[in-house]
Amino acid sequence: MARLPRFVLPGYPQHVIQRGNNRMDILHDEEDYWALWYTLRDAAERFDCAVHAYVLMPNHFHLLLTPTEGDGIGKLMQYAGRFYVQHANRRHGRTGTLWDGRYRATLLDPDGYLLAVAHYVELNPVRAGLVETPADYEWSSYGANALGADDDLVTSHPMYLALDEDADDRRAVYARRVDAPLAPAEVQRIREATNKAWVLGDNDFCSRIETRLNRRARPQQRGGDRRSAAFRRARAERQAQHPTGHTADGSGAHG
Secondary structure, eight states: OOOOOOOOOTTOOEEEEEEBGGGOOSOOSHHHHHHHHHHHHHHHHHTTEEEEEEEEETTEEEEEEEESSTTHHHHHHHHHHHHHHHHHHHHHTOOSOOBOSSOEEEEBOHHHHHHHHHHHHHTHHHHTTSOSSGGGOSSBTHHHHHHOOOOTTOOOOHHHHTTOSSHHHHHHHHHHHHHSOOOHHHHHHHHHHHHHTOOBSOHHHHHHHHHHHTSOOSOOOOHHHHHHHHHHHHHHHHHHHOTTSBOTTSOBSOO
16 A cells, blocks of 8 residues: 655644664664764755754654655655664674654644644653663753754744743743643654654644645544444434434333
8 A cells, every 4th residue: 555645734743753773772872873963964954954852762763743845754754764774784884774764743732732833842752761860861852952952953933032032041941841742642642643654733733734734634533433423413313303202113222
């Protein structure tokens, strides 16, 4: 079956994940981390993508980024993948596949999910048990967004800038928001949308994306749910027509 094209709209952020093949490590030491960081920074600049949040994990990485052009993210990921594989193969004397197939991505509503996804990304090392707090992990955007560290890979999104006019206060607000754990249901929704390539947003946002791209942006409601709704409507109509609780053929409504 042919794979559907990704949801891409210039100016709309996306959450992107690329994993190592069979979840194997892709980053082994500081030199590897720097090599991938520089590759992503160069690719973001080359293909005009603004990276708002990121984390580099031993066997995968996350990006939250906004493309200026429709093919920007695809070109960035192709460029970064190719150049980092060359580095890894040369340095570690390896051959074969490094990546676990295509990268996974979800287009998201910046008003509703930009900051939530940024926190999800930066809290990844904490969820994985690598550190106790995001501030303890060197290879993420938390240092830039919450602590004011210099990071050439990070470009602030307007939703982040709107947290406060003062830069120090803005970082403090951001840090407090990260300290409040995301609800499990929100974590699950972010994961499902990214892994299954659905748009991440409320019904109104998804409807607008469907109109613009002329394709379904969210999973279909399950058949059981549709039958249940239809059953309730039919039952209400029958009860309105036969308020005594009997059907037209005289049989009882129960049983």
